[in-house]
Amino acid sequence: MASQDLFQSPDYYLLDELLTEEHKLIRESVRQWVKASVSPIIEDYCQRAEFPTQLLSGLADAGCFGPFIPQEYGGAGLDYIAYGLMMQELERGDSGIRSTASVQGSLVMFPIFTFGSEEQKKKYLPKLATGELMGCFGLTEPGHGSDPGGMVTHFEDKGSYVLLNGAKMWISNAPFADIAVVWAKDEESRIRGLIVERGMEGFSTPETKGKWSLRASATGELVFDHVKVPKENILPGLEGLKGPLSCLDSARYGIAWGTIGAAMDCYDTALRYAKERVQFDKPIASFQLQQKKLAEMITEITKAQLLNWRLGVLKNEGRASPAQVSMAKRNACFTAVNIAREARQILGGMGITGEYPVMRHMMNLESVITYEGTHDIHLLITGQDITGLSAFK
Numbered sequence: 001m002a003s004q005d006l007f008q009s010p011d012y013y014l015l016d017e018l019l020t021e022e023h024k025l026i027r028e029s030v031r032q033w034v035k036a037s038v039s040p041i042i043e044d045y046c047q048r049a050e051f052p053t054q055l056l057s058g059l060a061d062a063g064c065f066g067p068f069i070p071q072e073y074g075g076a077g078l079d080y081i082a083y084g085l086m087m088q089e090l091e092r093g094d095s096g097i098r099s100t101a102s103v104q105g106s107l108v109m110f111p112i113f114t115f116g117s118e119e120q121k122k123k124y125l126p127k128l129a130t131g132e133l134m135g136c137f138g139l140t141e142p143g144h145g146s147d148p149g150g151m152v153t154h155f156e157d158k159g160s161y162v163l164l165n166g167a168k169m170w171i172s173n174a175p176f177a178d179i180a181v182v183w184a185k186d187e188e189s190r191i192r193g194l195i196v197e198r199g200m201e202g203f204s205t206p207e208t209k210g211k212w213s214l215r216a217s218a219t220g221e222l223v224f225d226h227v228k229v230p231k232e233n234i235l236p237g238l239e240g241l242k243g244p245l246s247c248l249d250s251a252r253y254g255i256a257w258g259t260i261g262a263a264m265d266c267y268d269t270a271l272r273y274a275k276e277r278v279q280f281d282k283p284i285a286s287f288q289l290q291q292k293k294l295a296e297m298i299t300e301i302t303k304a305q306l307l308n309w310r311l312g313v314l315k316n317e318g319r320a321s322p323a324q325v326s327m328a329k330r331n332a333c334f335t336a337v338n339i340a341r342e343a344r345q346i347l348g349g350m351g352i353t354g355e356y357p358v359m360r361h362m363m364n365l366e367s368v369i370t371y372e373g374t375h376d377i378h379l380l381i382t383g384q385d386i387t388g389l390s391a392f393k
Ligand SMILES: Cc1cc2nc3c(=O)[nH]c(=O)nc-3n(C[C@H](O)[C@H](O)[C@H](O)COP(=O)(O)OP(=O)(O)OC[C@H]3O[C@@H](n4cnc5c(N)ncnc54)[C@H](O)[C@@H]3O)c2cc1C
Pocket: 103, 136, 137, 138, 139, 140, 144, 145, 146, 147, 169, 170, 171, 172, 173, 214, 219, 367, 370, 371, 372, 373, 374, 375, 376, 377, 380, 391, 392, 393
């Protein structure tokens, strides 16, 4: 059983002064929701490898589903700093809970809003914002992860509908999603986005079992066996890989903030523990080796907070490049997973138990550093951006 959530947010460089009152209110309301609704139950669900579906309505009420979507489609019309702060607070609770919100907002609502027809926007977005409908995003395939352009899932034109065949794997929210935004190739090998609804014949979503990471998040496959998808379910506004990549850009931005939330929780837990735990008649926080760990943690957290904040400003101005988002995602995940590992050591044996959130964060972050572009792939994106030369192939 997890101990009480005593989280206190580190703000070493007084970054709150860069936020508006609205930003701080939004952050506080999500933080309080996480303390009241997520922290008391998350360890138990994680241990049982179950997604706490009862949290979906709370996530929707807290405005965490597509907060940047305009109000006329059910969103809150908030800016990207507000979105980032929400993701930070959710992942401070658990990466799986943040993943659910990221997928719903950035990977399902974003493409429907950006590339969908007016009818599709009106039909799906308001219900996705309230959680009445839940969505998932199908890009990765068994044979194509880092290289999604090679996908083999495809569809044929049959007049009023298309016939979809193929399979996606590692899909967050798949086991309970009502709709899936699926990326597949048409007869000319052009990548298109389709909205596939649960209940369509030949569409199934088997759950992926046996994960040691993101255990409180539901992951599954999407299997399409001659699924008849009405043509009005094809997103009209795009062709090619830039469609799914633009969705990932939005989600990766949220991950950059989110993982630093998890890092802040690990640091806060380790600092409190180090001040209370006595060995050799002294708090372990008084030993230089432990101070080194803690001092490096807060330094890296502060650097990442600044990077995220600046990226948010650029995003609000429409000036953030995908490569800048890649740098922030990579930096934040790497920072967070290292901080989680160091915090685990500071807690000694207690660090491996569910009484503290550290080991859960550490294992979750092993997924987050891999999904939405691996650590290596984001480095290659930076390399290509600064040299003009691709090292992908
Ligand atoms: C828990 C979880 C949830 C996920 N949720 C979703 C989801 O909702 N939707 C979705 O579509 N996908 C999802 N994914 C999939 C995720 O995005 C992929 O796992 C990720 O893109 C990496 O693909 P891969 O696992 O096939 O690894 P691979 O692409 O096989 O990579 C294996 C290794 O090779 C390296 N590598 C690959 N290419 C190169 C290269 N050119 N140069 C150097 N190194 C290279 C990689 O960095 C990595 O270290 C999820 C994954 C996980 C684990």
